[in-house]
Amino acid sequence: MSQQFIYQSIAQTLEHQIKRQVFKIGDKLPSVREICREQGVSMNTALNAYYQLESKGLIASRPQSGYYVVYSHHKFPEIPEISQPVQDEGADKTEQLIADVFSVLGTETNVNFSLGVPDPKLLPIAKINKSLTRAIREMPHNGIMYDSIQGNQKLRNQIAKGSISWEGTLTEDDLITTPGCMGALSYSLMSITKKGDVLLTESPVYFGVLQLAQSLGLQVVELPTHPDTGIDIDILEETLKKQKVAVCLLVSNFNNPTGSCMPDSHKEAVVRLLENHHVPLIEDDLYGDVYFGNKRPKSCKSFDKSGNVLWCGSVSKTLVPGYRVGWIAPGRFKEKIISTKLYQSVSSTSIVQEAVGNFLETGRYENHLRKLRHTLHANSIQYLKAIGNYFPEGTKVSRPTGGFLIWIQLDPKLDTAILFQQALKYKISIAPGRMFTLQNQYSNCIRLSYGMTWDERIDKSLKVLGMLAKQMILGFQTNTIK
Known part of the structure; x- marks a missing residue:
C-alpha cells in the first residue's frame, strides 16, 4: 500500500472512532x-493522518x-424531515426567485453560497489547459x-472505462x-415525452429540471423525499399505480439541493419498479464521483438489465464547468437520442471534448478527484459546525x-426570499428553498454550497447569515422585523 493510502487509512479509522x-x-x-x-509507519505518514x-x-x-478532539456530533443540528410536497402550483414565484439569484451570481465581491460549482481554486486549471493545447495540436x-x-x-x-467504478459495463x-x-x-x-405527459421527480428538486419540464409542457409531480436516502419508494409505487406516468427523473447520488444519496438497495428497487411499470428512468448522476466514503456509490444504471435507464453525467461540477461537456448512456432509447441531438446541435464541440478525454486518459482526473473529495468533506464538517454555532436554535x-450542497430548514415563519x-446587503448570496419546487413550500429553507475554499471570510459570512436569521425570528416574536 502506498504511503498516501496508509495515512488515509489511519485517518479514516480515527475519524470513525471520533464520530462513534x-x-x-x-x-x-x-x-x-x-x-x-503501533502502525509501523514513518513520522511523516502519522503526521499526514493527523493533518487530514x-x-x-x-x-x-x-x-x-x-x-485533541474538538468535534462533537451532538453540536450539529438535526436533519430536516422527509418532504411532504403538495400539488399547489406557484411557478411564477419560482421563476422570479431564480432570476433574482442569477442576477448576482457574476458579482465576484459576493460570497456566493448559491453558486452550484466548485471554487476555481479547487480545479486543475493549468493541467486542463495543457490538455486543451494538446487537443488543438493533435486533432485532424x-x-x-x-x-x-x-x-x-x-x-x-474514457467514460466507458470509468463506469467500472460503479459496476457499470458501458462501451x-x-x-x-x-x-x-x-x-x-x-x-x-x-426524446421520450410529449406535451401534457407526467414527469415524476423528487421534492425539492434542482430548479433547472423544473424550468426544462415547464418549457416542454410537462406536468411535474413532486414526490416525498428523505434528506438522507432520497425518494420515498412506497409513495413512488402508489403514484405509478394511480396515474399514467411518462417518465421519472431522479438525482441518485448526492442530490441537488438536499445532498441525499439513495442506498444501492433503493436504486435497485426503483429500477425494477419502473421497469415493471414500463416507465423510463432518467438518472442524473452528476455528483457521483464526489463521494466522501471509501468507494463510489453505484448508479441506478448499475442495475439496469433492459436499457430502461438513461444515465446522464458531466464534468461540469468536478473539472471544467465552462466547457459544457456531458454525456448520456440512453440504453434502448439510443436512436431517439441521436435523432434529437442531430436536429438540436448537428455535432458536438470537438476540441473541448478531446481536451477532457486527454485529461481522463492521463489518469490525472482521479488524482484531482481525491484532493477535491478531501477538501469538500472537510468543508462540509466546517459548515455543519458553523451552522450549529451561529444559526437559530431548531x-x-x-x-x-x-x-x-447542503439543505437547511429554518423556523417555519421565516421567509428565506x-x-x-437581507444577505445581499452584506454581499452574501444564498439560494432560497422556494426555487426548488413549483409548489408553495420550502419558503423557510435554503440551499448552501460548500464548494468554496474554507477561510475566515466564509466563516464570518455564515455567522452573518445566522445573525440575520435570528433577527428575523426575533422580529416575529416582537412583531418588529429588524
Missing part, C-alpha cells in the same frame, strides 16, 4: 510517536501537548471540423456526448456524504 465517540470531545489522541510504533483530521475540523493541536484540422454525431470517441472511451458505443448534464436531461425529455441541516435580500 470512542474518542470524545476534549480527549487527547495517541501521540505521533505512538501511531508510528485537522483539516476537517475534527481535531486540533496544542503546542507541547499533542492533538486542429479540431475545427464536425465530429461524429455520438461525440468524441476518446471521451466516450464507448453506448454513450452519446451532450452540452453538459442539462443537455443530456434535455435530449432525454425531448435549525435543521442535511448530512451529505458527497457532493458540495427575504433573508436572501
Whole structure:
C-alpha cells in the first residue's frame, strides 16, 4: 500500500472512532510517536493522518501537548424531515426567485453560497489547459471540423472505462456526448415525452429540471423525499399505480439541493419498479464521483438489465464547468437520442471534448478527484459546525456524504426570499428553498454550497447569515422585523 493510502487509512479509522465517540470531545489522541510504533509507519505518514483530521475540523493541536478532539456530533443540528410536497402550483414565484439569484451570481465581491460549482481554486486549471493545447495540436484540422454525431470517441472511451467504478459495463458505443448534464436531461425529455405527459421527480428538486419540464409542457409531480436516502419508494409505487406516468427523473447520488444519496438497495428497487411499470428512468448522476466514503456509490444504471435507464453525467461540477461537456448512456432509447441531438446541435464541440478525454486518459482526473473529495468533506464538517454555532436554535441541516450542497430548514415563519435580500446587503448570496419546487413550500429553507475554499471570510459570512436569521425570528416574536 502506498504511503498516501496508509495515512488515509489511519485517518479514516480515527475519524470513525471520533464520530462513534470512542474518542470524545476534549480527549487527547495517541501521540505521533505512538501511531508510528503501533502502525509501523514513518513520522511523516502519522503526521499526514493527523493533518487530514485537522483539516476537517475534527481535531486540533496544542503546542507541547499533542492533538485533541474538538468535534462533537451532538453540536450539529438535526436533519430536516422527509418532504411532504403538495400539488399547489406557484411557478411564477419560482421563476422570479431564480432570476433574482442569477442576477448576482457574476458579482465576484459576493460570497456566493448559491453558486452550484466548485471554487476555481479547487480545479486543475493549468493541467486542463495543457490538455486543451494538446487537443488543438493533435486533432485532424486542429479540431475545427464536425465530429461524429455520438461525440468524441476518446471521451466516450474514457467514460466507458470509468463506469467500472460503479459496476457499470458501458462501451464507448453506448454513450452519446451532450452540452453538459442539462443537455443530456434535455435530449432525454425531448426524446421520450410529449406535451401534457407526467414527469415524476423528487421534492425539492434542482430548479433547472423544473424550468426544462415547464418549457416542454410537462406536468411535474413532486414526490416525498428523505434528506438522507432520497425518494420515498412506497409513495413512488402508489403514484405509478394511480396515474399514467411518462417518465421519472431522479438525482441518485448526492442530490441537488438536499445532498441525499439513495442506498444501492433503493436504486435497485426503483429500477425494477419502473421497469415493471414500463416507465423510463432518467438518472442524473452528476455528483457521483464526489463521494466522501471509501468507494463510489453505484448508479441506478448499475442495475439496469433492459436499457430502461438513461444515465446522464458531466464534468461540469468536478473539472471544467465552462466547457459544457456531458454525456448520456440512453440504453434502448439510443436512436431517439441521436435523432434529437442531430436536429438540436448537428455535432458536438470537438476540441473541448478531446481536451477532457486527454485529461481522463492521463489518469490525472482521479488524482484531482481525491484532493477535491478531501477538501469538500472537510468543508462540509466546517459548515455543519458553523451552522450549529451561529444559526437559530431548531435549525435543521442535511448530512451529505458527497457532493458540495447542503439543505437547511429554518423556523417555519421565516421567509428565506427575504433573508436572501437581507444577505445581499452584506454581499452574501444564498439560494432560497422556494426555487426548488413549483409548489408553495420550502419558503423557510435554503440551499448552501460548500464548494468554496474554507477561510475566515466564509466563516464570518455564515455567522452573518445566522445573525440575520435570528433577527428575523426575533422580529416575529416582537412583531418588529429588524
